[in-house]
Amino acid sequence: MTAEGGGLRWMGEQAVVTAPAEIDAANAGEIRQALLAAASHDAAVLIIDMSATTFCDSAGVQAIIDTYNQAAATQTQLRLVATAVLRILTLVGVDQLTPIYPTLEAALAGAPTAAASVPDPDDPR
Amino acid sequence: MEVGGVEVAAPVSRAALEDRLRDIQSITDAALSRLDDHDLLAELIERTRAVLLADTAAVLLLDFSSGHLIATAAAGLEEEVRQGVRIPVGRGFAGRIAAEHQPVILDHVDHSTVLNPILWAKGIRALMGVPLIAGGKVIGVLHVGSLTPREFTGEDLELLQLAADRAATAVASLMAQEDRVAAEALQRSLLPPAPPVVGGAEIAVRYVAGEGKVGGDWYDVFTLPSGQLGIVIGDVTGAGLPAAVIMGRMRSTLRAYALESADPAEVLARLDAKMQHFEPGALATVLYAVLDPGLERIHICSAGHYPPVVASPQRPAELADVPPGLLIGAVPGARRRVATMRIGQGTLFCFYTDGLIERRGQRIDDGLARLCQAVKAEPPDTACATVMGALVGGEAAPDDIALLIFRRQP
Numbered sequence: 001m002t003a004e005g006g007g008l009r010w011m012g013e014q015a016v017v018t019a020p021a022e023i024d025a026a027n028a029g030e031i032r033q034a035l036l037a038a039a040s041h042d043a044a045v046l047i048i049d050m051s052a053t054t055f056c057d058s059a060g061v062q063a064i065i066d067t068y069n070q071a072a073a074t075q076t077q078l079r080l081v082a083t084a085v086l087r088i089l090t091l092v093g094v095d096q097l098t099p100i101y102p103t104l105e106a107a108l109a110g111a112p113t114a115a116a117s118v119p120d121p122d123d124p125r
Numbered sequence: 126m127e128v129g130g131v132e133v134a135a136p137v138s139r140a141a142l143e144d145r146l147r148d149i150q151s152i153t154d155a156a157l158s159r160l161d162d163h164d165l166l167a168e169l170i171e172r173t174r175a176v177l178l179a180d181t182a183a184v185l186l187l188d189f190s191s192g193h194l195i196a197t198a199a200a201g202l203e204e205e206v207r208q209g210v211r212i213p214v215g216r217g218f219a220g221r222i223a224a225e226h227q228p229v230i231l232d233h234v235d236h237s238t239v240l241n242p243i244l245w246a247k248g249i250r251a252l253m254g255v256p257l258i259a260g261g262k263v264i265g266v267l268h269v270g271s272l273t274p275r276e277f278t279g280e281d282l283e284l285l286q287l288a289a290d291r292a293a294t295a296v297a298s299l300m301a302q303e304d305r306v307a308a309e310a311l312q313r314s315l316l317p318p319a320p321p322v323v324g325g326a327e328i329a330v331r332y333v334a335g336e337g338k339v340g341g342d343w344y345d346v347f348t349l350p351s352g353q354l355g356i357v358i359g360d361v362t363g364a365g366l367p368a369a370v371i372m373g374r375m376r377s378t379l380r381a382y383a384l385e386s387a388d389p390a391e392v393l394a395r396l397d398a399k400m401q402h403f404e405p406g407a408l409a410t411v412l413y414a415v416l417d418p419g420l421e422r423i424h425i426c427s428a429g430h431y432p433p434v435v436a437s438p439q440r441p442a443e444l445a446d447v448p449p450g451l452l453i454g455a456v457p458g459a460r461r462r463v464a465t466m467r468i469g470q471g472t473l474f475c476f477y478t479d480g481l482i483e484r485r486g487q488r489i490d491d492g493l494a495r496l497c498q499a500v501k502a503e504p505p506d507t508a509c510a511t512v513m514g515a516l517v518g519g520e521a522a523p524d525d526i527a528l529l530i531f532r533r534q535p
Contacts (some may be wrong), residue, residue: 022485025364055485057524058362061429062408065455088489092410092429092452093459 008038011108015043019050023060032063039070039078046071047107050082060085061092068097076106126356158435165295166198170267173288174200177281179269181249184257185212185219186265186296190367194219194266202270204243216240218252219266226263228255228286230277234270244270253277255289259297267292304366305338311369312339317374320346323354325420327532329505331513335480335525340408341368342478342527343378347383352418355383358430358476358529359453371407375400376452379413389413389426390461397428397453397461408454412447412476416468418531423474426463428453431482431493434475434500435466438535442500445474463494471535473502480524492516505530 009015017038023031039046048064050056064080071078078098082089089100101107135209170182181201185194189387194212196205215224217240222229231252234245247270254268267289271277312332320328330344341361350353357379361368378399381497382392393413400407412430425433425445429452436442445466451459468474475496482492499515501508508530517526 020286024485038250054488055483057483058408058410058479061452062362065408069456084488091431091449093449093455096449096451096460097456 005119007034012043013109014047015041015045016047016049016104016108018049019048019053019056021052022055023053023063024055024057025059028057028059028063031060035063036070040074041069041076041078042074043076045077045079045110047079047081047104048105049107050080050085051104053082054084056085056088058092059093061088064094065091065097068094074109079110081107144446146363165292165299167200169288169292170198170200173267173285176288177269177284180272181247181270182268183209183270184265184292184296185268186257186300187214187223187263194223197265202243202247205241205245208243210241210243212240212321218244218505219254219268221252222256222266222268223263226256226258227263228253228282230282232274232276246273251275251277253282254522255282255286257289257296259293264293264297264300276346301365308339308366308369309334311366311373315343315369317346321348323348323420326354326416327505327534329509329530331526331528333513333517333522333526335364335522338364338485338525339369340364340480340525341372341523342452342480343376344476344527345380346529346531347380349383349387349415351387353387354416354420356370356416356474356476356531357411358412358527359409359526360430360478360480360527361407361409363490364525371404371409374404375409375411379411383413383415386515387415388463389415389424390463393426393428393453394459394461397459398457400454401457403505404454406454408452410452410479414474414476416531421468422465423468424463424465426450426461428459428461429455430479431479433477434497435472436475436500436502437469437472438502439469442475442497442502444497447529448449468533470533471502473500473505473508473530473532475500475508476529477511477512478525478527480522480526481512481528485523502532505532507530 014097015038017035080098080100081104082100083102101112166184170184174182183202183205184197186197188195192214196210199205212220214220233248234252239245249270251271252268254266256263257265257267283296297376316332341363343359345357361372379396382395386392410430412427414423414425425447427447428450430446432447434442435445447464450461482496499512507526
């Protein structure tokens with residue numbers, strides 16, 4: 001996956017980065033760079049497509065969180081697509097930051113998801 | 126070589142060049158078998174100075190946390206090391222070499238080209254420096270200087286780069302070794318040697334470094350003045366000494382806030398705020414549990430950490446229902462929620478880090494299912510042995526593993 005190569009593609013104003021099958025300390029640095037580059041393009045929406053990702057450890061989670069913070073700074077809305085790694089992303093609370101969709105089509109359509117996308121300090125839960 | 130009282134540089138023959146190469150090779154080959162990198166560096170610069178007929182030689186190593194090059198070894202320029210010279214990457218002669226990953230030759234040395242006053246005060250007239258690169262990263266700079274005017278040649282540069290390349294690998298592996306020893310010592314000093322004795326509580330622990338390398342996993346268990354028992358398990362993203370250092374700071378910070386608040390959500394929220402301010406960029410999962418003085422209830426708050434596995438004599442093991450919360454260090458003001466549950470007599474809680482259940486090529490749910498199968502409401506020491514046997518077996522774990530098992534006496 002590279003920032004300007006096959007990893008990043010545009011669907012209108014929406015940028016899509018496809019993540020590899022496995023993300024760990026060995027490749028997370030490179031992925032993080034590609035994601036940060038993608039997040040600095042002033043896209044309206046950046047989608048990280050992790051539908052082919054089956055393993056994502058804490059280094060991968062760090063790359064996503066850094067991307068979220070970068071995207072927030074440039075007013076880019078971040079969306080994720082995940083199935084196999086949905087559990088780990090939910091566990092570490094990534095779904096509280098950004099909506100997670102089961103398919104790329106759903107992410108492109110951008111319907112609201114069940115999980116709140118922004119932490120609400122007044123939420124009594 | 127002197128001709129009529131005037132020193133001239135002789136054309137270097139192929140054989141002479143090979144001799145010079147061999148000289149340099151001999152430094153690093155011998156050094157690889159030694160453990161002290163200061164000996165290696167001292168010998169490297171002495172040989173480099175001799176081979177290049179230079180007056181001074183120095184090595185500056187990059188301190189990753191500050192982004193400064195620090196004078197570590199010098200010949201003919203010992204003041205550099207004794208005065209603790211630090212050069213920011215990107216500035217001055219050495220700083221430029223490190224920033225651009227490129228050699229720099231200066232045949233004019235003064236305050237406009239060189240940041241470090243020691244170099245020009247010493248009367249150095251010409252300087253040549255190259256980056257030390259290991260694993261694609263600059264780890265330092267090696268430079269030589271001349272007290273008389275001199276134009277360093279392309280061949281000189283080639284030799285210096287060769288010495289640097291050979292040395293970089295050795296230095297990097299020695300530095301990694303030193304870091305590993307320091308991280309292990311730190312890790313050992315921070316994990317409580319024996320759990321506190323609390324009436325009715327049985328506790329057992331395990332820590333295993335992943336593939337020989339410690340990381341940022343930790344557990345902690347302590348009593349509070351109120352008579353409550355605190356249990357912590359956490360995992361700092363990253364590995365080695367940097368992760369272990371951050372882990373140490375988080376452990377102390379959490380203990381301090383635990384004294385101030387009985388609410389685990391409040392403690393984690395304060396820890397999060399402290400980390401975001403003082404350790405920006407650091408990320409960690411932490412679970413903090415507070416048990417009532419009679420051990421009848423447990424209050425658990427998770428910041429991105431796996432929920433514990435609960436087992437009781439009456440019920441098979443399952444994952445505790447703990448609301449997920451964002452990792453520590455992710456975003457400011459994350460919501461923190463607490464799950465409170467009753468602890469029956471003989472009930473066991475198994476706290477662990479991801480190294481126990483995550484394996485490449487396997488789904489996390491499979492790892493969690495295997496863990497739930499392995500956990501039984503047995504004495505904690507036995508339970509630790511059973512869990513490690515079932516999930517690790519004879520394999521070396523790729524990532525480090527922390528495991529803490531608590532049981533309320535049956």
